[in-house]
Amino acid sequence: MLIRREKPEEFSQIYDLVKVAFQTAKVADGKEQDFVNQLRGSGNYIPELALIAEENGKLIGHIMLTKTCIVSSSTRFETLLLAPVSVVLEYRNRGIGSGLIKESFRLAKAMGYTSVMLVGDPAYYHRFGFKGAFNFGIKSRYNIPDEYVMACELVPGALSGISGTADF
Numbered sequence: 001m002l003i004r005r006e007k008p009e010e011f012s013q014i015y016d017l018v019k020v021a022f023q024t025a026k027v028a029d030g031k032e033q034d035f036v037n038q039l040r041g042s043g044n045y046i047p048e049l050a051l052i053a054e055e056n057g058k059l060i061g062h063i064m065l066t067k068t069c070i071v072s073s074s075t076r077f078e079t080l081l082l083a084p085v086s087v088v089l090e091y092r093n094r095g096i097g098s099g100l101i102k103e104s105f106r107l108a109k110a111m112g113y114t115s116v117m118l119v120g121d122p123a124y125y126h127r128f129g130f131k132g133a134f135n136f137g138i139k140s141r142y143n144i145p146d147e148y149v150m151a152c153e154l155v156p157g158a159l160s161g162i163s164g165t166a167d168f
Contacts (some may be wrong), residue, residue: 001060001096003103006050010059011040014052017059021086026121032084039066039083048111049080049104053087053096061087063100065108065116070138072164079151080108081168082118101128105154114158117151117166125150137163 006014019033039045044067053061068081082104087096105128108116117133118125119140130150133139136159140149149166153159 001099002054003051003099004054005048006052006062010052011037013059014062017062017088018084018086021062021088022084024089032086035083036062036064039064042066044068044081046080046111049108051100051104051107053091053100055091059088060091061085061096061100063097063104065104065113068117069167070117070162070164071167075162075164077162077164078113079166080113080116082116082120083168098128105152109154114155115151115153117149117168119144119148119168120150122147122150125152128152133166138166141165141167 015033015037018036022028022030022032046066049065051063052059063082063085065080065082068079070077070079085097085100105116118130122132130152132147133149133151134146136151138151139146151159
């Protein structure tokens with residue numbers, strides 16, 4: 001398996017990959033593939049942190065980390081949003097999602113980013129160091145139950161003293 005940066009000419013394939021992957025996901029709203037395009041079109045897109053997993057020339061997984069912020073009355077702290085991570089059904093449970101997450105974290109840290117947030121399944125994401133964002137005093141601006149809004153420090157202590165509302 002090869003993990004590499006996505007290419008613009010693959011965007012339609014990635015759209016289909018994300019759509020099909022989320023049709024068999026435990027939790028999905030059916031719009032994840034459109035969310036990927038929306039994130040790419042935003043000023044928060046980081047091409048270096050939009051990765052695909054490929055095996056024998058076939059796209060089998062995808063992940064994006066984009067910029068977001070934690071906002072309080074007096075500060076604005078830049079962090080990353082992991083959304084979404086997708087793996088084609090027949091390639092799940094082979095470490096592909098884990099590989100994408102670990103490589104995206106390695107690259108993000110090398111680029112100077114210190115933390116990542118997401119909305120997802122705690123049973124899956126705790127293994128990567130995610131904790132409930134409420135432990136850091138961070139909540140979502142939407143009505144998402146606290147246990148699904150999570151944060152991970154890429155650099156120990158990065159979220160120390162940071163609190164507020166995540167801009168997602």
